[in-house]
Amino acid sequence: MTSALLVVAFYYPIGTVLVEAVIVVDGGVTLGVFAEILRDPFYFGELARLFAKESPFAVAPDIVSSDRRLGIIGFTAYQAVLSTIASVALGLPAAYLLARFEFRGRQALRSLTIVPFVLPSIMVAVGFVATFGRNGTLNAVLGAVGLPPVELMFTLEAIVIAHVFYNAPLVARVTTAAWESVDASAVETARSLGAGPIRAFYDVVAPQVYPAVLTGAALTFVFTFGTFPIVLALGGFQLATVEVFIYRFVRDLSYAEAAALAIIELVISLGVLLAYLRYEARNTVRSRGARPLPRRSLFPSAPTARELLPRLGLAGYVVVAGLVFVAPIASMVLASVTGGDGGLTLDHYRFLVDRQRTGTAFQVRPWPAIRNSLTFAGAATLLALPMGVVVAVLTTRRYRGRKLVDAAAMAPLAVSGIIVGLGLLRGLVFGFEVWGWRITVAGSVAIVVAHAVAGYPFVVRTVAPGLAGLDRSLIESARALGASRVRVIRDIELPLVWPGVVAGAAFAFAISIGEFTATVVLATGVDAYTMPVAIERFIGRRLGPATAMGVILLIVTGLSFVVVERLGGESRGL
């Protein structure tokens, strides 16, 4: 069942995209579209000349020269690398703080690192516009102290900072988990063998933490390589990534180019992910930390230089982190209640209400957006939950070819929504023929399917660790007592991993609420738009209502976040 759903909802659409890319109008098969893209400096920059069979010696000097052309794909990779470096740079101090220090609210802060996963990226974009825009909070503060305003919008910096907002907490989260699982007695053994504290860190702690940092970095690269809403909102078409161009092709109905570009993007991000997975498989050292390293108090009783130095560094970090992580959200909330004259106002919310009352059919009205978001999220959760649970059960069993099932089932995590959206659009919404019948699927159904596909890997991620951690003898005992395989899942396994199931459901719900990419491709009709799509349509023209809408979205996702956290998202893989 689940596999059939996966095929229809994911692999078939992806396949459609693939086929689309190689078939020309008269039905012949060609790689011409690929070849054109590969040779076009517009996409590949100077590298394209290599694909165009120019001599490497002629190209090399241009590649290293300062005014080289990167091309779209080059630029996408470039901003992904920058974002990855910046995310690791901002994630590691947070991991250090969380793993090594004890202070009030540490648990809460650790929990907060999960927030970006449930924050819709379009909302983050709104927050960034509200913070770094021409009239944003940052310039207001700078102006108040007499400094000249800075123009960050539509710059690479803005995109990178937004990516950091999203991915640094991820790096922090996986690194903290690894750091906490370092066994204190391993460090103590090293110390007793003559290693100083720094040497012990280098020899014992670092090798165990390093793979986690790499995990964070690899995921960050893949996520930022396939970034879309943030770049669309903060970069526009001047600083477009591959995704944005795919979107533009879709809008211009150039499906073959969109598909070919999508395939190239897919190959690159899957390549990185596979390379990483191979590395991980070779380097997984599961040391279940018997006894974690003791935490130091954040506020030492005796202020010596050695005690103070790392804490001063952390204090500096907190300022930067505040600007990157807190300011956008705070600014968005602030902007939603600030009028044009700077005074407090509810005008923007009133605008939404008025628009709802008086808006014409082709205008974006808030209530359908909210209603659609909630309906789609509910339906997508209902779909994602059983899929995720079944996949989780499958991935925790041992049998031949399990690795393949693993990878195939988790692939949607690495494939950007735009490809799924495009595939669903071409494959299902435009219809397909079965024995002479033309079957088409409504746009809203396709959206639900796309959301379920985007959300179920999170169900897998929250349910599978619990299932894998279950004592096999519990299951075998139940079977020996007469319970069938299915009965065991119902009576023993699901009750024991229930918190994970609920957390997974909340994840799926939140992912669906925030999903933008696939939705914007599929929401062709006037009726199928969701809150994120509404925000995007507002953002260009009216920042105020966009922020007001963003606040509503924040509240809805915040609620599902509370559910996630209450039910143990904490100990999960993500």
Next chain:
Amino acid sequence: MKAVGSEGDRGPARGPDGDPPAVELDGVTKRYGETAAVDSVSLRIREGEFFTLVGPSGCGKTTTLRLIAGFETPTAGAVRFVGEDVSGVPPERRDVGVVFQNYALFPHMTVGENIGYGLKFADSPDRQSRDERVAELLELVDLPDAADRDPESLSGGQQQRVAMARALAPSPDLLLLDEPMSALDAQLRERLRVQVRAIQSELGITTVYITHDQEEALAISDRMAVMRAGAPEQTAAPRDVYRRPASQFVAKFIGDNNVFVGRVTKVTEVSADAADDTSVAAVDVGSETLRVALGGAGDALDVAVGDRLTFCVRPEYLRIDGGESRIRATVANAEFLGETTRVTLDWDGRDLVVRTRDPLSGGVVAGFDPEDAHVVRVDTS
């Protein structure tokens, strides 16, 4: 080479009434990739018997149990319950009760719900008879008031008894116990051992017990199979396994033992009419010539001069300043164990173990009588 077996090695194919055995493994092999965890094992377990599989870790005993339970399917061979092939029958339809090393009590259920779980799948699962059966079993395992308790609030020994009760509740035909006591401390283990055996005798249920503890195996079993590298080396009653180990491995694994290897220099045949006497071989081991009994008239081992003989002598039969064959050795190490002292002697670089009451030191003479030596292997020249 001629293997020297004991009579228990070849258990009867059928019980006294000609019934097929309760459990029969017929050439069962279980492979994981290239390695065979269980290698063409044939065993027959009789109705009502307490049968133990004992061996070092990795010998395949747990896999054997899992094959009987149905958690694993054999790569080759057949598992039969009372003559019927059950190789394709899933565990829930085999009517077996299983107790695991960690008890595997369902943490989200009370003790009573745990015990009652298997009754849900019985033919007439009405609530009242279920509750009665649960109370009955709690009585049996001596935990009458525990029904509403949380399994995690019980001690290890209590959890073990609940696991027993849960396995027995649906009245299975077969009880399988996978090292059910190895997580408990030594004193509790001995107490529970007696209790488990008493319950088994009371119910008369065929039981397969897994342990790596040879002492436990000797104490609890009707018959036992000593396993090594995926196959049993000897299957017999505990007394026979101890007295007449079938191989050097069994001799060393079950209890303490001194193993000697030497060449036969002379065989003294006993005359046919001397019923209580035995043939004796003189064997050169190191610097000494030791005399080893080969058995009485009629069933004496076929040994010729020049054969290589492997035999063993239990420490308790190796006496200081006693016995017919004498060995000069020096004390290398002594462990005081309470009732006895286990003394390791050095005999020209070989280790010998004796048990004594008196403290020993320096040079000693240890000896044994020919009847106290047991031949485990004969290699003809």
